[in-house]
Amino acid sequence: MIDKDGYRHNVGIIIVNKEGKLFWGKRIQQDAWQFPQGGIRENETPQQAVFRELKEEVGLDPSDVRVLGRTKDWLTYDLPKHLIRQYSQPLCIGQKQIWFMLGLESEPERIDLSHHETPEFEDWTWVDYWRPVQEVVCFKQSVYHQALTELQELLDKFWLPK
Numbered sequence: 001m002i003d004k005d006g007y008r009h010n011v012g013i014i015i016v017n018k019e020g021k022l023f024w025g026k027r028i029q030q031d032a033w034q035f036p037q038g039g040i041r042e043n044e045t046p047q048q049a050v051f052r053e054l055k056e057e058v059g060l061d062p063s064d065v066r067v068l069g070r071t072k073d074w075l076t077y078d079l080p081k082h083l084i085r086q087y088s089q090p091l092c093i094g095q096k097q098i099w100f101m102l103g104l105e106s107e108p109e110r111i112d113l114s115h116h117e118t119p120e121f122e123d124w125t126w127v128d129y130w131r132p133v134q135e136v137v138c139f140k141q142s143v144y145h146q147a148l149t150e151l152q153e154l155l156d157k158f159w160l161p162k
Contacts, residue, residue: 001040006092007076007092007095008039008094008096009039009096010096011049011099012098012099012100012143013100014099014147014151015060015102015103016101016103017103017104021127022127022129022131025123026123027120028119028121028122032136032137034132035132035136036053036057036058036120038057047100050100054102057116058112058113059110059115060111060112063105067102068101068103068151069101070098070099070100071150075146076095078093078139079095079139080139129152129155130148133148
């Protein structure tokens with residue numbers, strides 16, 4: 001779903017384990033790492049999209065996680081000009097995302113990157129909270145920083161023991 005401004009509606013997923021480490025996935029056949037994310041379909045809520053993408057990209061069910069929270073508003077990033085498909089209609093110039101923080105309730109062994117017929121990731125690891133901002137592709141760094149900044153209080157308040 002692309003809005004009138006050219007932004008594809010999308011959800012971003014930050015999965016955190018009980019030690020406060022974040023799921024960090026290596027995109028298939030690329031030297032690029034990122035959080036799971038995916039488009040919101042017509043007549044689908046952001047939360048429905050999160051659970052669909054969670055299953056497709058990392059093989060987890062809603063019962064494997066706890067929703068800790070989400071960003072209040074949409075966060076956007078623009079695609080670099082060379083990644084914009086100039087001849088597609090409607091033209092997509094970037095992503096408009098709601099970010100969710102999910103606490104992993106089940107064992108990490110439940111993560112299955114090959115669940116979907118076209119996997120997004122080929123490897124994954126747990127990383128420190130701010131590492132993704134430094135390692136994600138440069139045009140996503142600002143939105144990652146915004147999401148992690150806004151959601152950090154959820155991690156501090158609800159997940160880690162005091």
